[in-house]
Amino acid sequence: MLTGGNPDCPFPGMEEVDELIGDQSPNFSPLINQGADRFVLGNSNQVFYNDRQANSDGIADYALIRDFSFAQNDVIQLKGRAADYWFDPTPIALGRAIFLTAGQIQPGLIAIVQGDNITGFERGFVFV
Numbered sequence: 374m375l376t377g378g379n380p381d382c383p384f385p386g387m388e389e390v391d392e393l394i395g396d397q398s399p400n401f402s403p404l405i406n407q408g409a410d411r412f413v414l415g416n417s418n419q420v421f422y423n424d425r426q427a428n429s430d431g432i433a434d435y436a437l438i439r440d441f442s443f444a445q446n447d448v449i450q451l452k453g454r455a456a457d458y459w460f461d462p463t464p465i466a467l468g469r470a471i472f473l474t475a476g477q478i479q480p481g482l483i484a485i486v487q488g489d490n491i492t493g494f495e496r497g498f499v500f501v
């Protein structure tokens with residue numbers, strides 16, 4: 374499990390950009406680490422990488438997921454439900470961006486996902 378931000382902080386991931394790398398990390402042998410990763414971008418209490426500014430695009434804090442893989446059954450954990458988020462091309466880097474829309478005037482960036490191209494929340498996500 375790869376947890377974004379420190380859940381013990383009052384606002385995990387706030388004003389941080391974290392790179393979350395699963396088993397494609399160069400520190401691990403790809404031969405023995407083909408496993409399922411859970412990239413944690415929120416828990417039942419709060420959304421991580423949320424700057425809590427309803428009118429901000431939220432690009433000061435986000436998780437960069439480098440190696441998302443459907444074949445490895447990787448999943449991204451989000452708080453709430455699919456309707457609380459949307460996808461867009463990223464404003465910053467290659468990949469797909471996940472924005473928080475619930476409670477936002479302007480959608481707030483929380484993650485950029487690289488690796489396999491995610492197209493919807495039906496597959497590869499768990500909501501808590």
Ligand SMILES: [Ca+2]
Nearest residue numbers: 395408410445
């Ligand atoms: Ca993986």
Ligand SMILES: [Ca+2]
Nearest residue numbers: 422431434482
């Ligand atoms: Ca953010």
